[in-house]
Amino acid sequence: MIKSPAEIKPAEGRLGVLLPGLGAVSTTFIAGVAAVRRGLALPIGSLTQMGTIRLGRRTEHRTPKIKDFVPLAGLDDLVFGGWDIFPENCYEAAVRAGVLERELLAQVKPELEAVTPMKAVFSPEYVTRLHGPWVKPGQSKLDWAEALITDIESFRQRERCQRLVMIWCGSTEIYLEAQPVHQSLAAFEQGLRDNHPAIAPSMIYAYAALRSGVPFANGAPNLTVDIPAMRELARERGLCIAGKDFKTGQTLLKTVLAPGLRERMLGISGWFSTNILGNRDGEVLDDPAAFHTKEVSKLGVLEHILQPELNPELYGNLYHKVRINYYPPRGDNKEGWDNIDIFGWLGYPMQIKLDFLCRDSILAAPLVLDLALFLDLGQRAGLRDIQEWLSFYFKTPMVAPELYPEHNLFVQLTKLNNVLRYLRGETQITHLGLEYYD
Ligand SMILES: NC(=O)c1ccc[n+]([C@@H]2O[C@H](COP(=O)([O-])OP(=O)(O)OC[C@H]3O[C@@H](n4cnc5c(N)ncnc54)[C@H](O)[C@@H]3O)[C@@H](O)[C@H]2O)c1
Numbered sequence: 503m504i505k506s507p508a509e510i511k512p513a514e515g516r517l518g519v520l521l522p523g524l525g526a527v528s529t530t531f532i533a534g535v536a537a538v539r540r541g542l543a544l545p546i547g548s549l550t551q552m553g554t555i556r557l558g559r560r561t562e563h564r565t566p567k568i569k570d571f572v573p574l575a576g577l578d579d580l581v582f583g584g585w586d587i588f589p590e591n592c593y594e595a596a597v598r599a600g601v602l603e604r605e606l607l608a609q610v611k612p613e614l615e616a617v618t619p620m621k622a623v624f625s626p627e628y629v630t631r632l633h634g635p636w637v638k639p640g641q642s643k644l645d646w647a648e649a650l651i652t653d654i655e656s657f658r659q660r661e662r663c664q665r666l667v668m669i670w671c672g673s674t675e676i677y678l679e680a681q682p683v684h685q686s687l688a689a690f691e692q693g694l695r696d697n698h699p700a701i702a703p704s705m706i707y708a709y710a711a712l713r714s715g716v717p718f719a720n721g722a723p724n725l726t727v728d729i730p731a732m733r734e735l736a737r738e739r740g741l742c743i744a745g746k747d748f749k750t751g752q753t754l755l756k757t758v759l760a761p762g763l764r765e766r767m768l769g770i771s772g773w774f775s776t777n778i779l780g781n782r783d784g785e786v787l788d789d790p791a792a793f794h795t796k797e798v799s800k801l802g803v804l805e806h807i808l809q810p811e812l813n814p815e816l817y818g819n820l821y822h823k824v825r826i827n828y829y830p831p832r833g834d835n836k837e838g839w840d841n842i843d844i845f846g847w848l849g850y851p852m853q854i855k856l857d858f859l860c861r862d863s864i865l866a867a868p869l870v871l872d873l874a875l876f877l878d879l880g881q882r883a884g885l886r887d888i889q890e891w892l893s894f895y896f897k898t899p900m901v902a903p904e905l906y907p908e909h910n911l912f913v914q915l916t917k918l919n920n921v922l923r924y925l926r927g928e929t930q931i932t933h934l935g936l937e938y939y940d
Contacts (some may be wrong), residue, residue: 505653509883509884509885510555510573510879510882510884510925511573511882511883512573512695512791512882513573513579513878513879514664514880515579515662515663515664515665515793515872516579516580516581516661516662516663516664516665516891516919517575517579517580517581517663517664517665517666517667518580518582518583518657518658518661518666518667518709518879519580519581519582519583519584519666519667519669519870519873519874520583520584520643520654520657520666520667520668520669520672521583521584521585521668521669521671521870522585522622522670522671522672522704522707522816522828523584523585523586523672523673523735524584524585524586524587524592524595524615524617524619524666524671524673524715525599525671525672525673525783526597526601526670526781526782526783526862526863527721527748527862527866527867527870528584528595528786528870529595529596529599529601529614530599530602530689530863530864530866531671531866531867531868531871532582532596532613532614532617533548533591533592533596533602533606533610533613533614534806534867534868534871535577535580535582535608535871536613536614536837537606537609537610537880538551538839539577539578540610542606542609542610543606544578544792545868545871546548546868546872546873547864547867547868547869548868548870549568549864549868549872549894549918550568550569550574550702550871550876551569551577551868552567553567553568553921554566554567554568554627555567555568555571555641555923556919556931557571557638557928558604558630558645558928558929558936559937561938565703565835567762568861568912568922569920572878572879572922572925572926573758573879573882574646574875574878574879574880575665575874575875576713578927580874581661581663582617583617583620583621583661584617584619584620584671584818585619585620585621585623585653585672585707586619586622586634586636586672586887587624587635587637588619588634588635588636588724589618589619589635590619590635591614591615591616591617591618591619592616592617592618593607593611593614593615593616596614597771599781599782599863600781600784600833600834601834601861601863601864602730602834604852614665618638619638620653620657621637621638622634622636622637622638622639622672622703622705622763622888622930623637623638623640623647623649623650623685623703623706623707624637625703627676627699628702628703628704629672629673629674629675629678629786629789629792630758630784630791630792631786631788631789631792632673632786634938636662639791641695642694642695642697642727642750643693643697643698643701643706644691644695644704645673645711645750646703646711647694647706647713649707650707650710650711651710651713651714652686652719653714654666654710654711654714655714655904661688665680665878665881665882666699666711666714666715666716666875667716667717667718667719667770667873667874667881668711668716668717668718668719668720668722669685669709669718669719669720669721669870669873669874669876669877670704670707670708670718670719670720670722670745670871671706671721671722671870672703672722672725672937673706673722673782673786673792674723674724674783674786674787674796675702675704675722675724675749675792675795675796676701676702676789676792676794676795677792677795677798678700678724678789678795679725679796680728680730681700681723681731682807683698683700683731683733684700684725684729684730685729685730685731685902686730686731686734687731687735687738688730689708689723689731690729690731691881694706695733695936697938702724702725702726704720704722704724704725705725705726705727705729705732705772706724707726708720708726708727708732708743709735712727712732712735712736712739712741712743712841713735713739714900715739715741715875716741716883717741717742717743717744717878717879717880718732718741718742718743718744718877718897719743719744719745719892720735720744720746720830721745721746721756721866721869721870721873722747722795723745723746723747723749723795723796723798723799723897723898724746724795725747725911726746726898727744727746728745728746729741730902733887733888734860736887736888737884737886738885739812740883740884740886741881742885742886742887743883743889743891743900744877744888744892744895744896744900745855745895745896745900746799746896746898747796747799747896747898748865748866748869748870748895748896748897748898749776749869749894749895749896749897749911750860750862750865750866750869751836751838751858751860751865752777752800752838752858752860752867752938753800753897754776754847754911755801755805755838755840755843755858756773756775756804756840756857757807757909757910757914758911758913759842759854759856760803760804760807760808760882760910761807761910761911761912761913762803763842764807764813764816765806766825767813767816767848768816768841768844768845768846768877768891769815769816769817769844769845770804770816770817770820770842770844771819771820771821771844771845771851772820772821772822772823772842772843773820773822773823773840773841773842774821774838774840774841774842775800775823775824775825775838775839775840776824776826776827776838777825777826777827777836777837777838777839778827778829778832778836778837779827779832779834779836779862780828780829780830780831780832780833780834780835781833781834781862781863784826784828784830784836785828785830785927787828788828789824796887797824797826798898799879799897799898800824800891800897801824802897802898802907802909802914803820803909804820804822805822805862806906806909807909807910808820829919834856834862834863835859835860835862836859836860836861836863837857837858837859837860838857838858838860839855839856839857839858839859840854840855840914841853841854841855842855842856842908847887861892862863862903866919869895872893872895873892874892876889876892877889877892877927880892882904883925888900888901888902890908890917891917891918891921892904892912892918893908893909893917893918893922894911894914894915894917894918899914921929
């Protein structure tokens with residue numbers, strides 16, 4: 503059960519952030535933290551660093567920064583580690599990813615060079631477009647899990663970490679549905695021994711993290727930690743889990759816009775979303791099996807926001823299509839177009855066109871930071887199991903099986919803020935507002 507707010511353990515000592523996958527997102531995150539520490543840039547996009555939270559009545563004017571309100575680990579206390587199938591250090595990987603300018607990278611080169619990947623647990627069946635040499639040998643998936651547990655312990659000792667969190671920033675794997683081997687911890691562990699094909703590498707990392715007492719968040723749309731076996735392990739060990747799929751560019755805007763249209767009872771007949779993307783993520787998603795994992799994640803959003811079963815005349819015939827096109831010239835700078843066909847009073851049609859020239863990893867990096875700090879906070883506050891208040895960060899929020907996920911960005915933020923208020927013993931804000939006019 504949740505401990506009383508007074509019992510949140512202080513954020514003392516070093517927090518190790520473990521990242522399976524040291525690609526564009528991870529290196530942009532690590533370089534960004536190093537740049538912010540050196541005073542070279544601001545942590546824009548990070549709620550933990552820049553966000554505020556209103557407390558009490560509006561007349562009280564209490565709006566502290568979130569980082570001053572809840573005890574979060576400081577940026578100076580973060581240390582980074584990770585795994586990749588390529589042996590390049592994070593400086594080399596960041597240069598190759600081409601997200602940040604060389605000039606900025608040169609200024610944080612020592613911090614980036616210090617992070618060298620551990621050998622990965624990887625099978626090309628799950629990410630068909632990638633082939634890298636930096637992989638662990640192993641007879642069975644259980645051997646791999648044990649090897650990762652050893653890596654985690656060595657890292658903890660080497661870096662003198664008080665606490666660890668793990669965030670999956672590895673590639674999107676092929677589409678998998680939950681199967682009997684995922685339904686209990688015992689079945690999963692048997693599956694590890696038997697090399698069961700439905701156990702993907704990302705699941706082995708999640709299992710190793712939880713077995714090591716490390717909370718886990720999933721930045722990709724893979725099943726990974728979103729299976730009953732992992733929930734069982736997380737509950738048993740009192741650990742926080744969260745996922746999945748960072749909510750960044752097009753889907754972020756979708757979950758801002760769709761609730762607005764719905765709250766005004768405007769109908770939507772079609773929503774066509776297409777992207778061009780040229781980074782390694784785009785290359786991986788060029789494989790139809792990996793794309794399907796992403797597609798399912800991106801498509802689920804509108805249905806839950808619009809609730810067509812409640813307003814079939816407005817949303818019952820919605821045609822929703824999502825495409826991702828691998829287009830190397832753009833690199834990490836994605837362009838996402840949306841065409842939205844809506845209708846209003848008496849059924850009169852209108853159109854909305856969006857063209858978002860975004861930078862994928864620039865949008866994702868602050869999410870990794872917030873997730874690392876909030877997962878660690880949740881852990882110190884005695885929370886466990888799925889952290890629904892972190893839905894704010896995900897395209898496909900994990901929820902208990904009897905619940906539907908909340909996709910509306912503003913409801914997600916209310917949930918997050920209310921958990922923070924709860925943890926600090928502050929009253930919840932209802933937005934009733936009548937008391938000001940009594
Ligand atoms: N950038 C965004 O806006 C965004 C949004 C949502 C989700 N994501 C997801 O985040 C993940 C990372 O994105 P990225 O742009 O950094 O991709 P990337 O291709 O640059 O980096 C992924 C890295 O993971 C490594 N990898 C793959 N399988 C691995 C394994 N089993 N063990 C260790 N390393 C492994 C790859 O070698 C690669 O270096 C992807 O799954 C992507 O779909 C990104």
